[in-house]
Amino acid sequence: xxxxxxxxxxxxxxxxxxxxxxxxxxxxxxxxxxxxxxxxxxxxxxxxxxxxxxxxxxxxxxxxxxxxxxxxxxxxxxxxxxxxxxxxxxxxxxxxxxxxxxxxxxxxxx
Amino acid sequence: xxxxxxxxxxxxxxxxxxxxxxxxxxxxxxxxxxxxxxxxxxxxxxxxxxxxxxxxxxxxxxxxxxxxxxxxxxxxxxxxxxxxxxxxxxxxxxxxxxxxxxxxxxxxxxxxxx
Numbered sequence: 291x292x293x294x295x296x297x298x299x300x301x302x303x304x305x306x307x308x309x310x311x312x313x314x315x316x317x318x319x320x321x322x323x324x325x326x327x328x329x330x331x332x333x334x335x336x337x338x339x340x341x342x343x344x345x346x347x348x349x350x351x352x353x354x355x356x357x358x359x360x361x362x363x364x365x366x367x368x369x370x371x372x373x374x375x376x377x378x379x380x381x382x383x384x385x386x387x388x389x390x391x392x393x394x395x396x397x398x399x400x
Numbered sequence: 401x402x403x404x405x406x407x408x409x410x411x412x413x414x415x416x417x418x419x420x421x422x423x424x425x426x427x428x429x430x431x432x433x434x435x436x437x438x439x440x441x442x443x444x445x446x447x448x449x450x451x452x453x454x455x456x457x458x459x460x461x462x463x464x465x466x467x468x469x470x471x472x473x474x475x476x477x478x479x480x481x482x483x484x485x486x487x488x489x490x491x492x493x494x495x496x497x498x499x500x501x502x503x504x505x506x507x508x509x510x511x512x513x514x
Contacts (some may be wrong), residue, residue, distance in 0.1 A: 321500035332490050332505035333405075340500045378443075382501040386431045386450060386494060390443045 294381055294391040302397045303369055311364045311377055311394045319381035319389075322362050324353055327376040369398045402427045403487055404506040406491050412512045419478040421493030421509050430473035433492040434458075434466060443490065452490070481513045 297312045313322070321340045325333035332357035337346050339362060346353045348371075352365040355399055381389040405488065407422035433448040435458075445458030445464040455466050463485060467475045474493075478485055487508050494503040 314412070321502070323503065330508070330510065332406075332508040335502070335504055336421065338500050338502050340498065384499070384501075386448070386496075386501055387445070388501070388503060392442055 294379055294389050296377075296391040298395050299392065300395050300397075302399065303347060305370055305398055305400050306368050307398075308379060309366050310395070311366075311396075313362045313364075313379035313381075313391050315360050315389070316384060317380060317383060317389070318359050318382040320359070322359075322379060322381045323388075324364055325378045326382065327378060328374075331394070333376075333378055346382075362371070366396075369400050371398045374398050389393060402493075402504045404493050405502050406489075406490055406506040406509050408509050410510050410512075412514065413478075413481050414514055415482060417478075417481050417513075418425075418512065419481050419513075421476040421478075421489055421491075421511070423465055423474045423476070424472050425474075425493035426472065427493065427495065427504075428471065429485040429493035429495045429504075430471075431494045432468065433466075433494070434461060434474065434476045435492065436460070437490055437508075438487050446476065481511075483513050485511065486513045487511060494510045 294315045313369045323338050326337045327333040337353045342357045342359045344355045354363050377394045380388045403426045405424045435443045435444040437443050449455045449468040465477045491506040492503050
């Protein structure tokens with residue numbers, strides 16, 4: 291069974307701090323997505339990465355896909371309370387099925 | 401913008417009732433999915449459909465069925481609702497761009513079965 295392990299599971303930080311969330315697997319993915327989900331809402335797509343070593347930036351968020359396409363990271367610079375939420379990674383092994391990460395619950399305190 | 405619309409945000413049903421959850425997408429996507437999300441268990445795939453009238457079981461199909469009569473609409477049916485089906489239900493649709501399979505979610509339906 292393919293698994294995507296996310297770390298940390300929970301993170302509580304002060305506004306203005308930086309943080310990194312990791313998404314790791316022993317399997318290779320053809321693409322990987324990151325989502326943010328707020329309580330009571332569906333996950334909202336943040337980014338899709340496809341190429342090994344790829345780096346994408348979305349304002350204060352930086353996403354990296356590992357060279358071997360088995361892992362990914364999300365780095366947030368100067369976190370704000372609006373970044374609070376559940377961050378999910380999801381990998382596609384090359385089919386239309388997805389493997390979801392275990393999730394990282396982030397709380398940014400003002 | 402891709403839009404995946406779930407017909408209800410909140411539903412309260414009684415044990416034994418037949419429950420229909422509806423999902424519509426407006427991007428002509430081939431693939432549609434139903435998941436449930438529970439604390440500590442993450443997202444689990446119930447069923448997915450890769451074409452009209454085509455479906456495949458996901459990881460937890462027991463107690464559920466689906467219908468896809470039109471490309472844009474994917475329905476989840478709980479034949480006889482039970483309390484252990486209380487959950488957040490998420491519909492998604494996806495498309496392929498090169499090597500990327502990109503999935504979009506609806507806002508979710510929180511179902512309570514009493």
